[in-house]
Amino acid sequence: MKLDRRLIWAIGVIGLASVLWLLITIGLIASTLAPEQRALVAEQLAPRFVLIGMTWLFGLVSIAATLRWLFRRYASAPARLLEQTRVLLAAPQAAPMNHHGTKETKALAEAIFQLATQRDTLRADVAEQIAQANFSVQQEKSRLAALMAELTQSVVVCNLDGRIILYNSRARLQFKALSVAPTLAGGAELIGIGRSIYAVFDRQLVAHALESIQQRSLRGAASPSAQFVTSTQAGQLLKVQMAPVRNADAAGGVAEISGFVLMLENVTRAFEEEHLRDQLLHGLTEGSRSSLANMQAALDMLAYPDLEPPMRERFLSVVREEVHSMSARITDLTQQATQGLKARWPLEEMLGADVLLASQRRIEARSKRSVTLENLDAAIWLKVDSFSLTQALDYLAMRLVDEFDVRFFRLRLQASGNRAQLDLIWSGQVMSTETVMSWEMDSMRFGLDSTPLTVRDVVERHGGEMWFERERIRHEAFFRFLLPLASVQEQLEATQILQNDSRPEFYDFDLFQSSDQSSALEDRLLNELSFTVFDTETTGLQPSEGDEIIQIGAARIVNGKLLRQESFEQLVNPGRLIPAATIPIHGITQNMVKGQPPITEVLPAFYTFAQDTVLVAHNAAFDMKFLQMQERHTGLVFRHPVLDTLLLSAVVHPNQESHRLEAIAERFNITVLGRHTALGDALVTAEVWLRLIPLLQAMGINTLRQAREAAQKTYYARLKY
Structure with missing residues (x-):
């Protein structure tokens, strides 16, 4: 000390x-x-x-x-x-308080703690009353958040400054696909509460659409909207529909626009398919025009009555060749168009186990027969039209019950290469191949209900196959459906949607009240700013002597709230050996960073994640030195304002002996989890920063400039790396 x-x-x-x-x-x-x-x-x-x-x-x-x-x-x-x-x-x-002092100050500390405990009790009572008073409002917010989370369409809500105040799971996955580097840190750098939508869309394009909506609203349109198609930095095409968010409580009864809703659809694949169809039609048109010209010329010559037989046969051959050529082009176009129609049928990513369970319930309800399930592998994801597939299985089961009195069924699912095999198994009388083919081609009927679809249509809709087999040794038979597996990326996205149950992190309605300030960032109030709290794990403590970053973790604070789900965490391949002495500290081994991207790929994603925010770190000089050492290799210069919780802790607590992160967390009663992992330390630092803000404000330190100036006057500001 x-x-x-x-x-x-x-x-x-x-x-x-x-x-x-x-x-x-x-x-x-x-x-x-x-x-x-x-x-x-x-x-x-x-x-x-x-x-x-x-x-x-x-x-x-x-x-x-x-x-x-x-x-x-x-x-x-x-x-x-x-x-x-x-x-x-x-x-x-x-x-x-764990106060160490005289007998009198210890007694005073105990009395202060008792008063604080009484205050907490009163706060809890007041909070409970406020919660009861606001229950209906919060319930409506929760319903909206739940509705948004379950929508299959990407939805983003912004205030008039273009700051995101709400988005759903599908939008998060959509923005991940739009990322230049979607595999780094989960593609988390583009979307987040308080982030600017202009990181993806051109500001002028959005302003034009918003102006169009305002003009339609002034003309008396009940539900004005606008739509546009734009390209992203990653080369994706987005179709965007914009609708206004209105403030119905505006003075004078005029519903002012306080924000806008964006509904996003990635039309890249549809555009490519449309372009391919245009090319096919263009090729057919041009080829047919040439063929028709040749046939017209040949027919004109054949009209001469004195044409020699060899010449007549020659011109007839031209007509036959051109007709054959046109027929081949039309056949080819028809086949490609048919494949396109099959590809455009909406298939959904679905757990194979869920498909089996749905089929089991449907067959048991209609046929009154027992159905058992085999191989409920939670790792198998199918890309199917689950409704038509369960219809087909139900139809086949009903035919077996009606015509062969089958008593029970089994459903089995297993992976086979890049496909999945779904089997409907039964024991009983053997049927002929002709019977199977007739069932496959007949329209499916369910009592008085019917559908024009056949089992063959369902199979073709999935681009799969279906056949009948017998197992003579076990005296069993089965229909086997060969179905497409969902891609690895589709499985990951679907899993993320299913496991995402922390909806409140996805919206902040208070941001409707915020707007960009005309004053410089340095003169903004601390509670108005957005922060990126980050930490790095490194191979050592000497950035100037060759030590490198091996992990970056970060979280964002927006509107005074820590957005834990909008985090950035990425291992980095340092391009050198990790010293054995440092592994027990951070727990990162050489095998863990093997195959991970280098810092030159990770840093641009982190730079985008931290855009338009103030950087916060504990002992920030150390972490910033590592970032500055990469400027020459990446061309990125972090000109963000930087705040250091170590220095600011010394500002508010100059008489404390320790300003280590653990000591500060203990003073603030913050639980430390994941110490010496980049994201774990970043989250603890974020909690510390949120506690420091009101203490700084109590000292008259309210703006970013004042906080930076106060930090530079402390003893610890002398530390250099």
């Missing part, structure tokens, strides 16, 4: 006072002595001046040590108690 200036001044004053006291004493004694006595005393003391000085110095050191002990016990203890009390004022819940 560094010495307090007041203690240094006190020791200096006592030292000077003791010297002055000694000189005055010597002067008074000398004034009572005769000249001969003074000479004799001086002669005796002169050789002993060093001993006198050492005695004085020893006495001064003893006094200084005593003063330091007294200062720490009686002067620093109240200061520490004051800082701990301020922590209690800012903390959402009081934690034991």
Whole structure:
């Protein structure tokens, strides 16, 4: 702990006072002595001046040590108690203060803690009353969030500044596909609460669509909307429909527009298919025009009555060849168009187990027969039209019950290469191949209900196959459907949607009230800013001597809320060996970074993730040095404003002995999870920063500029890397 200036001044004053006291004493004694006595005393003391000085110095050191002990016990203890009390004022819940001081200050700390506990009880009572009063409002918000989360269409809601205030799971996956590097950190750099939609769309394009909506609204349109198609940086084509969000409570009864809703559809594949069809039609038109011209010329020659037989046969051959050529082109176009229609039929990614369960319920309900399931593998995802597929299985089961009185069925699913085999199994009488073919080609009927679809149509709709087999040894038979598996990316996206049940993180309605300020970022209030809190794990502590980043983790704070789900976490291949001594600290081994992207690929994604925010880190000078060392390799310069929780902790708690992240978290009663992982440390740092903001404001530090200036005046700001 560094010495307090007041203690240094006190020791200096006592030292000077003791010297002055000694000189005055010597002067008074000398004034009572005769000249001969003074000479004799001086002669005796002169050789002993060093001993006198050492005695004085020893006495001064003893006094200084005593003063330091007294200062720490009686002067620093109240200061520490004051800082701990301020922590209690800012903390959402009081934690034991663990105060070390005099008996009186310990008793005072206990009394303060009891008062804080009473305050927490009162707060809880007030919060409960407020919660009850706002229950209906929150219920409506939750319903809206639930509805948005379950929609299969990508929906994004923005305020008038283009800041995202709500989005659903499908939009998150949509933006991931639009990312230039979708595999890095989950493609998390484009979408998030408080992020600007203009990272994806051109500002002028959105402004034009919004202006069009406003004009239609002024003309009295009940539900004005606009749509446009735009391309993204990743080369994707998006069809966007925009609708306004209106403020019905505006003065004068005029419904003002406070934001807009974007419904997104990726039409890249549809555009490519349309372009291919246009090419096919163009090829057919041009080829047919040439063939028709040749046939017309040949027919004109055949009209001459005196045409020689060899010439007549030659022109007839031309007509036959051109007709054959046109027929081949039309056949080819028909086949490709048919494949396109099959590809355009909407197939959904679905767990194979869910398909079996749905089929089991349907067959048991209609046929009154028992159906057992085999191989319920949760890892198998199908891309199917589940309704028509269950219809086909139900239809075949009904035919078996009606014509062969089958008593029970089994459904089996297993992967086979890049396809899945779905079997409807039964025991009983053997049927002929002709019977199977007739069932396959007949329209499916279910009692009085019928559908024009056949089992063959369903199979072709999936681009699969279906056949009948017998197992003579087991006296069983089965229909086997060969079905497409969902791609790995589709399985991942569907899994993310199914496991995503933290909806409140996806919206912040308070951002409807925010707008871009005209003042510079430095003069913005801290509680108005958005922050990216980040941390790095590295191979060592010397960035200038070859140590590299091996992991980056970050989370965002928007509107005073930590958005845990909008996090950035990515391992990095450092291009060098990780020292064995550092592995127990961060837990990252060489095998874990093998095959991971280098920092030159990760840093651009992190730069986009942190765009338009203030960077926050603990001991930020260390992390920023590693980022600055990559400027030459990546061309990215992090000019973001930077705040350091280590420095700001020293600002609000100058009398605390430690400003390590664990010590600060303990003071704020923050649970530390995932220590020495990049994302874990970033989340703890974010919680610390949220606690520091009200303490800084209580000291009159309200803006970004004031916070940066206060941090630079602390003792720890001298640390360099």
